[in-house]
Amino acid sequence: MAWGWVQARLHQLLRQHPWLPPHGSLLIGVSGGQDSLCLLRLLIDLQPHWHWSLQVVHCNHGWREDAQANAEFVQTLSETWGVTCRVAIAPPEIKTQKTEAAARAWRYQVFTEMAQGQNCSHVVTGHTASDQAETVLLNLLRGSGLDGLSSLTWQRSLTPEISLVRPLLWITRDETASFCQGQGISPWPDATNEQLTYRRNRIRQELIPYLQEHFNAQVEPALARTSDLLQGDREYLEAQALALRLTLEQSHPPGLHRVMLGQAHLALQRRVVRQFLQQHLSRRSNYAQIAKFLHLLTAPNHSQTDPFPGGAIARVDHPWIQLIFP
Numbered sequence: 001m002a003w004g005w006v007q008a009r010l011h012q013l014l015r016q017h018p019w020l021p022p023h024g025s026l027l028i029g030v031s032g033g034q035d036s037l038c039l040l041r042l043l044i045d046l047q048p049h050w051h052w053s054l055q056v057v058h059c060n061h062g063w064r065e066d067a068q069a070n071a072e073f074v075q076t077l078s079e080t081w082g083v084t085c086r087v088a089i090a091p092p093e094i095k096t097q098k099t100e101a102a103a104r105a106w107r108y109q110v111f112t113e114m115a116q117g118q119n120c121s122h123v124v125t126g127h128t129a130s131d132q133a134e135t136v137l138l139n140l141l142r143g144s145g146l147d148g149l150s151s152l153t154w155q156r157s158l159t160p161e162i163s164l165v166r167p168l169l170w171i172t173r174d175e176t177a178s179f180c181q182g183q184g185i186s187p188w189p190d191a192t193n194e195q196l197t198y199r200r201n202r203i204r205q206e207l208i209p210y211l212q213e214h215f216n217a218q219v220e221p222a223l224a225r226t227s228d229l230l231q232g233d234r235e236y237l238e239a240q241a242l243a244l245r246l247t248l249e250q251s252h253p254p255g256l257h258r259v260m261l262g263q264a265h266l267a268l269q270r271r272v273v274r275q276f277l278q279q280h281l282s283r284r285s286n287y288a289q290i291a292k293f294l295h296l297l298t299a300p301n302h303s304q305t306d307p308f309p310g311g312a313i314a315r316v317d318h319p320w321i322q323l324i325f326p
């Protein structure tokens with residue numbers, strides 16, 4: 001098939017960025033909606049040039065009455081297009097819980113385990129600039145910092161061996177819809193997208209159209225660009241914070257040198273503490289937890305925090321702030 005501008009643009013992008021290497025083994029997450037069908041079609045069109053090995057995974061959450069028919073649609077279409085498709089069925093707790101967060105966590109677990117089982121080095125999803133714009137707005141309204149505003153990245157690690165790649169962050173949902181229409185592809189309608197009960201859908205269906213009409217017709221690519229710019233800043237700050245942490249960390253008991261940490265800029269202090277807590281408490285800390293740790297920078301000797309989740313406390317043993325486990 002002759003390439004149109006969408007295939008050409010993706011091909012050019014992948015030549016500029018080594019996200020999906022030639023001969024790579026790609027596992028493509030396909031819901032059956034317009035974005036992931038556009039992604040699947042594009043990767044199939046580009047495959048003869050890149051020599052990828054392609055497989056599809058569909059996650060059946062079992063939430064909707066048409067879930068089984070949706071799964072069969074993805075399976076049949078993939079196989080018609082010559083790509084093997086595997087369907088994962090959600091465990092009962094996902095079916096009953098019905099929260100977006102639980103469903104997403106389960107999906108990423110399926111992606112990771114299936115990629116490991118099928119020896120795939122890359123998982124590919126169909127997130128678009130529209131998803132990125134919605135994520136920026138959602139997180140901005142929650143009071144996120146740089147990290148939340150740049151969370152939908154082009155690439156991140158699922159495991160040390162497996163990357164998650166989102167190569168459609170440059171295209172909007174309207175453009176994937178036109179692409180599908182132009183190719184004669186009829187996506188599976190997702191009834192949950194129509195419900196305004198989910199905050200993301202309200203942003204998609206009410207806030208973005210309002211912003212497009214009254215502020216910026218190109219608000220989706222504009223917010224996607226904001227996210228992209230911030231991604232670069234975040235990577236830089238994280239690298240600086242890591243380098244600093246390594247110079248002021250002791251391991252037994254885990255601690256940070258508070259005099260040296262106190263001399264750093266607040267932006268770096270917050271990141272160093274977050275990295276430190278994440279490493280030793282094995283969970284992400286929030287703004288309040290980081291603030292109470294930083295409070296110890298100037299507190300009297302032997303001051304301590306109340307317990308972090310899991311029971312550990314931080315305590316000043318000058319010149320160190322140490323983590324003490326129960």
Ligand SMILES: Nc1ncnc2c1ncn2[C@@H]1O[C@H](COP(=O)(O)OP(=O)(O)OP(=O)(O)O)[C@@H](O)[C@H]1O
Nearest residue numbers: 029030031035036057058059060104124125126127
């Ligand atoms: N049921 C599914 N099965 C397989 N892949 C899926 C499924 N749902 C979503 N995906 C993949 O994830 C992409 C984004 O979908 P969607 O925006 O609905 O997910 P999300 O929950 O917002 O994910 P994220 O948390 O990563 O933003 C899709 O283009 C597709 O590649």
